[in-house]
Amino acid sequence: xxxxxxxxxxxxxxxxxxxxxxxxxxxxxxxxxxxxxxxxxxxxxxxxxxxxxxxxxxxxxxxxxxxxxxxxxxxxxxxxxxxxxxxxxxxxxxxxxxxxxxxxxxxxxxxxxxxxxxxxxxxxxxxxxxxxxxxxxxxxxxxxxxxxxxxxxxxxx
Numbered sequence: 001x002x003x004x005x006x007x008x009x010x011x012x013x014x015x016x017x018x019x020x021x022x023x024x025x026x027x028x029x030x031x032x033x034x035x036x037x038x039x040x041x042x043x044x045x046x047x048x049x050x051x052x053x054x055x056x057x058x059x060x061x062x063x064x065x066x067x068x069x070x071x072x073x074x075x076x077x078x079x080x081x082x083x084x085x086x087x088x089x090x091x092x093x094x095x096x097x098x099x100x101x102x103x104x105x106x107x108x109x110x111x112x113x114x115x116x117x118x119x120x121x122x123x124x125x126x127x128x129x130x131x132x133x134x135x136x137x138x139x140x141x142x143x144x145x146x147x148x149x150x151x152x153x154x155x156x157x
Contacts, residue, residue: 007046008035015149031077036148037090039083089147097146100125102153108132115141125150 004024007013012035018024024045027033034041078086100123103110107126113119125146128136136143 005046006033006035006043008038008040009042010035010038010040012037012040013046034078034083036086037094039078039080039087041077093146093148096123097125097150099123102126102150104152108136111136111141111143112139115139 002018002020002024004016004018005013006016014036016024016033018027024033028041028043031041033043035043103124103126105127107124107128110119110124110126114121114124128143133143133145
């Protein structure tokens with residue numbers, strides 16, 4: 001799979017996963033690639049940093065379950081109402097994140113501190129493993145996954 005940084009005519013940046021450069025071109029030409037922020041199908045590859053392959057002596061885990069491997073998500077353009085709904089959802093997430101603090105992989109720890117009164121409550125977002133998320137839910141701590149991926153601040157341009 002190839003990960004491309006993409007941008008739409010309005011300058012929204014996002015990433016897409018494709019089997020090859022030809023797959024990207026074919027899907028774009030058929031209107032299957034659209035901006036998750038505004039729904040525009042006028043999408044092109046954005047400048048991106050080169051991928052650096054792993055060292056030759058690094059083992060690759062090819063035992064990952066098939067369900068975790070990238071699969072095609074659509075074989076036809078999304079209906080306009082779906083594109084509009086996704087664009088509105090992306091705007092809502094963006095607005096919410098502006099009032100939230102990135103805590104990275106300390107999400108579970110910080111959530112517990114606030115829940116148990118060890119820290120002041122405030123909106124946070126970060127990363128948690130599925131096991132950590134389940135433990136938080138089991139403890140009665142209110143959490144929710146974000147509908148769209150969020151890049152850590154240090155990885156943003």
